[in-house]
Amino acid sequence: MIAREEAKMSITVKSRLHHRILIIGGGTAGLTVAAQLHRRGEPDVAVLEPSPNHYYQPAWTLVGAGVYSAAATARPQEPLIPTGVKWIQDYAEAIDPESQSVATRNGLEIGYDFLVVAAGIQLxxxxxxxxxxxxxxxxxxxxxxxxxxxxxxxxxxxxxxxxxxxxxxxxxxxxxxxxxxxxxxxxxxxxxxxxxxxxxxxxxxxxxxxxxxxxxxxxxxxxxxxxxxxxxxxxxxxxxxxxxxxxxxxxxxxxxxxxxxxxxxxxxxxxxxxxxxxxxxxSAPDFIKQSPLADPSTPLGWVQVDKHTLQHTRYANVFSLGDASSAPTSKTGAAIRKQAPVLVENLLQVMRGQDPQARYDGYTSCPLVTAYGKMFLAEFLYDNVWHPTLPVINTQKERYDMWLLKKHGLPLMYWNLMLKGRV
Ligand SMILES: Cc1cc2nc3c(=O)[nH]c(=O)nc-3n(C[C@H](O)[C@H](O)[C@H](O)COP(=O)(O)OP(=O)(O)OC[C@H]3O[C@@H](n4cnc5c(N)ncnc54)[C@H](O)[C@@H]3O)c2cc1C
The missing domain is CATH 3.50.50.60 (FAD/NAD(P)-binding domain)
Structure with missing residues (x-):
């Protein structure tokens, strides 16, 4: 509580903005949601994201093994932000869900009607x-x-x-x-x-x-x-x-x-x-831990959401997905691919005054590379329920075709489909 007050007090507001939908974080989750909202015709979406670059983190495993270039995992952020979505290049420092505003490091106060928290995880x-x-x-x-x-x-x-x-x-x-x-x-x-x-x-x-x-x-x-x-x-x-x-x-x-x-x-x-x-x-980034959005049951401070609707449990106009959220699944980009359409659907329903109906089942997957040239795809739902989705292919085996998927297929899908809101 004290930390939250201090965080608020140390920020001097230099100017104020307002957006219908504000997304904190322009990583995997933030950009996927921004692109999907844009495709659904939402005219006033802003992404608050400090980094000039966007990273495809899953390939860092291959970089560490000498089979993928680090440079190929980074791209400039600007062209990835959907046209028509506003990019605010700054850090969120404090969230006040009562006054529906976010204070930034550079002194902005951004008011919102609806908030999506997608600020990732803190190392x-x-x-x-x-x-x-x-x-x-x-x-x-x-x-x-x-x-x-x-x-x-x-x-x-x-x-x-x-x-x-x-x-x-x-x-x-x-x-x-x-x-x-x-x-x-x-x-x-x-x-x-x-x-x-x-x-x-x-x-x-x-x-x-x-x-x-x-x-x-x-x-x-x-x-x-x-x-x-x-x-x-x-x-x-x-x-x-x-x-x-x-x-x-x-x-x-x-x-x-x-x-x-x-x-x-x-x-x-x-x-x-x-x-x-x-x-x-x-853990969750400190500014989330210190905010009223944090799950009080853990010091790790995840944004406390309903694990199926991804809506905040106490603030109906707040949603969260990805690594920062409390959804008890394995935190991956693959999970976000399934969370994003559920969140977008539910957010749009809440914006129309309806109850959120779409449900996320905890799907996540982990491409387990087990050797140079071998991968085994682990897919599962909430409560560790095994859930293979690929037709015909026996994924419960280490396979060369799955290695090719990891090295070439998934990055292509990420940059060209997922971040464009197409899957
Ligand atoms: C080594 C490694 C291997 C992985 N392998 C896989 C894999 O094989 N398959 C898979 O699906 N996933 C994998 N992942 C996980 C995957 O990369 C993450 O789960 C995914 O990127 C999470 O997305 P996110 O949007 O929640 O967080 P991120 O993509 O990390 O984005 C968070 C964004 O929030 C921004 N941010 C932070 N603080 C603030 C702030 N104060 N204000 C505003 N913005 C802020 C950051 O700059 C960042 O852009 C791997 C990750 C790593 C590190």
């Missing part, structure tokens, strides 16, 4: 001691940043054997499969270079299992076995010592030892590494 690097200062150095990298994904490849290429350590945090993250995709590619790379015997691949994950969907786990268990990967579940990365090349993990509350003695302090283990790929803990 909380600072929560891991010693990490920020060593990212991109000392064999420590992460595919979760545009500038670091090429570093992953640089370190992998220079890897001469030893311990290759991959981590996954306990918070929800974007693309739950990404921490392990790069691990499988690295293991395959070591095999192809003939250094598999001198390489120990370790997965230090705060999760309880390799994947929550039983049908996916069955395939991935075999992949883990094939590469002889050591899994350390219930392990949360808490510190990195770049000088000693050591990663410190703390047992999570779910670890059997912690469960059996919850009052004792949580054990820590140190794992030395030669190469380290980190996936940081993640």
């Amino acid at each position: 909380d690097w600072h929560k891991i001691e010693g990490l920020e200062e060593t990212l991109g150095k000392n064999g420590v990298s992460s595919n979760y940043r545009f500038d670091l994904a090429p570093k992953t490849w640089e370190f992998l290429r220079g890897f001469k054997g030893g311990v290759a350590l991959f981590t996954a945090p306990s918070t929800p993250i974007k693309c739950g499969g990404a921490p392990q995709k790069i691990m499988y590619l690295a293991a395959d790379y070591a095999r192809r270079r003939g250094i598999a015997k001198e390489t120990q691949v370790i997965f230090g994950s705060a999760g309880t299992t390799i994947f929550g969907v039983p049908e996916v786990k069955a395939v991935l268990d075999k992949v883990v076995q094939r590469y002889n990967i050591t899994t350390r579940f219930h392990h949360e990365l808490v510190a990195v010592d770049p000088r000693r090349k050591e990663a410190t993990f703390e047992f999570t509350p779910n670890h059997p030892l912690v469960k059996s003695n919850p009052s004792a302090s949580r054990p820590r283990v140190v794992i030395p590494f030669d190469f380290l790929h980190v996936v940081p803990p993640q």
Whole structure:
């Protein structure tokens, strides 16, 4: 509460605007919704987005593995904003749903009739001691940043054997499969270079299992076995010592030892590494956490929406989708492809004074790259219900045609159809 008041007070309003529909964030979700609203004839839509570039993040996995150029994942934002939709290049700093306005870093106050929050997810690097200062150095990298994904490849290429350590945090993250995709590619790379015997691949994950969907786990268990990967579940990365090349993990509350003695302090283990790929803990952007839109049941601060209609649970003129929303599905672009038409339909109904009728079923998918030239498509709904949608093709298998889909088909679909509001 105090933080919210402070955030409001520190902003000096220099000018005021008003839009019928304001979208915060022009990433995957924001631009897809803007394009669909534009196609449905909405005349007054504005996108509040600070970045001059737009990124196709799913390809960062391939950048980290040396088979995709980083430059090809970035495009200038301006031509991607649908003609007729206004781009306000600024940061949202505070949302006041009572007065229906958003304050920006540069002193704008933007009033709205309807708001769509699509500001993505915040990477909380600072929560891991010693990490920020060593990212991109000392064999420590992460595919979760545009500038670091090429570093992953640089370190992998220079890897001469030893311990290759991959981590996954306990918070929800974007693309739950990404921490392990790069691990499988690295293991395959070591095999192809003939250094598999001198390489120990370790997965230090705060999760309880390799994947929550039983049908996916069955395939991935075999992949883990094939590469002889050591899994350390219930392990949360808490510190990195770049000088000693050591990663410190703390047992999570779910670890059997912690469960059996919850009052004792949580054990820590140190794992030395030669190469380290980190996936940081993640949460909603701070300005959302500090706003009345945040879900009060979690400190992670997601925009609290009905998981089927994507309408805010307390403010009927507010909607949210994508990584920032509380919808309890795996946060992916694939999920947004299914969320966007539901949100747009419901928003238009609410604008006409009707109740929202369209429903999102939690669909998400994760293209799990398991080797150079192999991918396996995991598709599922809310509650981890396996839900393959491709006709004829058996997607519960690692396949070369699915690899081609990941490398060529999905980026084409993204830039040419999804961001244009066509799928
Ligand atoms: C390594 C990696 C691999 C992935 N692999 C896949 C995959 O294979 N398949 C898949 O479907 N998905 C994958 N994803 C996930 C996918 O990229 C995201 O789920 C998707 O981009 C989320 O869209 P979004 O619009 O919610 O957030 P984003 O696309 O991140 O957009 C959020 C936007 O909000 C803007 N913003 C932030 N703060 C503010 C502010 N204060 N004011 C205004 N705007 C703001 C940002 O600049 C950004 O443009 C992957 C992600 C990563 C990092």
